[in-house]
Amino acid sequence: MAAGSAVAGDLNGLLALGVVVAVAAAVAAAGRRVGIPSVPLYVLGGVLAGPSVAGALGLPAIEPGTLTTLAEVGVVLLLFFLGLEFSLDRLIAARKRLSGAAAVDLLINFPVGVALGFLFGLGALGAFLVGGIVYISSSAVITKSLVDLGWIADPEAEPVLGTLVAEDLVVAVYLALAGALVAGGSPVDALPRIAVALAFLGAIALAAQLLAPRLAPYLGTSDEDLVVRTVAVALVVSGLALSVGASEAVAGFFVGVGVGATPLHDRVADRIAPLRDVFAVVFFAWVGLNTDVVAVAGVAVPVLVAALVSGPAKVVSGAVGGRLYDLSPRRSLRTGLALVPRGEFSLIIAALATASPNPTVATVVPAFAVGYVLVMAFVGTVAMSQADRIERFVGVADS
C-alpha cells in the first residue's frame, strides 16, 4: 500500500529500526512541548520515515515489512501489560457500578462507530472495525493525562479508570472476533475460525487461571531469568495464537493475566516495562510506515465527521457513567471529557484491518484509524486541559 517511489533496501534492518525509533522519538519530544500526547506522534514519526513521505521525497524510506515482527512484539507486550494489571477479583468487586458505566459506554459508542462505518460505505466488516476504533478509549493517553492534571486524586478517576478496565476486557474479546472476521470470506466461513480462535483463547484463559500460580516458580528467581522466560512464554503463546488464526494481542493479554495472578506481578511489571516502551514505539511507528498520507488525506472528511459525532458521544456516555458513580454534574462531565482520547487500541484494530483481503477495508480503515487517532488524542487531551472553560460553557461549573 506504499505510495510514492519507495527506495527500500537502502537501509539494513538494524539501521531501519534505528532511524524509525529516532524519528518517532524526535517527533514525540517536539510534540510534548506543546502538550500533545506521544502515542499519535510516534505514528506520525513512522509516517515521516516511511515510503509515503520520506520515500516520496526521494530519501531512503523504510519498508514496513522489515519491522513487522518487532511491531508484533510491541502489540503483544502492550496487551501483556493490560493483562498484568487486570485482576478478576478487582473486576468482581467493582462489578455493580462498573457494569452500568461500562455498558453505557459500550452501548453508545460502539453503535455510533458502526453507524459511521456504514455511512462511509465500508460494508459490514468495515463498520464492525470502525465501531471498535471509535469505541475504545486510550488507556495510555488518558492515564497519563489524569496523572499530569492531578485528576487522579479526584473522584472522577474511579469511573474513568474503571471504564478503561472494562473496555480492555471487551477489546480482548473484540479482537478475537475481529481477527477471525478479517481473515475474509462470508460470516459462515468465518464461523470455524471464530470457534477455533475463541477455543484457543478460552484454553489460555483457563491455563492462566489454573496453571500460572504453579508455573510461577519456574519463571526464575533472578531478574535475568524472569525477563527472558516471561518474554519467551508470551512470544510462544502469542505466536501459536497467530498460527491458528487467533489474535496474538489477545493471547498476550491472557499471558499477562496469568503472570499477574502470581506473586511475580510487581517484579515482572518493573523489569519488562522498558521493553514494552521500546517495542510499543516500534509498533506505533510501524503503523505510521504502513500509512499512506494520500489515503489519510482522502478520508479527511470521514475523520472530521467521526470526530464531531463520536467526541460528544463519549462525553455523554462518560457523563452518564459518572452519574452512575453518584458524581456531581461537574465531575460527571469531567468523566466524559477524560474518556474522549483514542489511541493505541484503535491502532491495533487498524493493524488488524490491513490483513483483510477486501481492498477497501485493508486501505481505508487503517487510514481512517490513523487520522482519527491523531485528531482524537489531541482533541481529547485539549478537552481535559480546558475542562474549566467547558464546565462554564455547559453551565455546571462551581461558583
Added chain:
Amino acid sequence: MTVYESDLPGVGKKHEIELGGEARLVVVTHNTGKREVFRRENADSDAEKLFELSDGLARTVGTVLEGAYFQPVATENIDTVLGGDALIEWYEVPADSELAGETIAAADVRQRTGASIIAVEHDDDVTPNPDPGAGVTAGDTVVVIGSRAEVDAFEAAFIDPDAAGEATDIGDPVGPGTGDDADDAGGGV
C-alpha cells in the same frame, strides 16, 4: 477519622484521610512507589497537589510523622527532640553506674533527676514502659525522657558524672569517640 481506600487500575492506590471539617488529604501511591499527596477542601473541590515523594523518601517521612523515627547510630548517646523542651535520649549503663544492678525505684531516678526511664533494652529484649521494680544491669541501654535539664541531670547522676554542667555545650565529648556526631545531630533537630 476514616481512611478511604480505592483502586486506581494501572496507576496504583488512592487513600483519602478525613482532616476534620470537609477537607481530606488524598495520597496516591503509584505502582512505581511514587507518592503524590493532595489536599481537597471539600467533596466537590479539585484536589490541590501538595508534594510528591519517592518510595524511599515517603517511608522515611512516614516514620517521622508516626513518631517512630530515630537514627540507629551505633552510640549510646542519641537524642530526639519532641518539641518544646522535651527530649528522649538513649544511654548505655556503665558498670560503675549507681543504676547498674538496681531497680529503677531503688535508684530513685524520677525523684533525683526528674527524668523518667521509658524503656530498657537488655541484650535484644526491649521492655517498654518498665515497672519501677524492674532491674537494670550494666550494659543495658535505657531510654530516658524529660526536659533537657532533667535528662542532663540523669546523665550526670547515673551515666557520666563528668558530664555535669557541661552537657549543654554543643560538641561536648560525651561518649568515647562517637559522642560528638550524635550530640550535634541531636542539637540540630
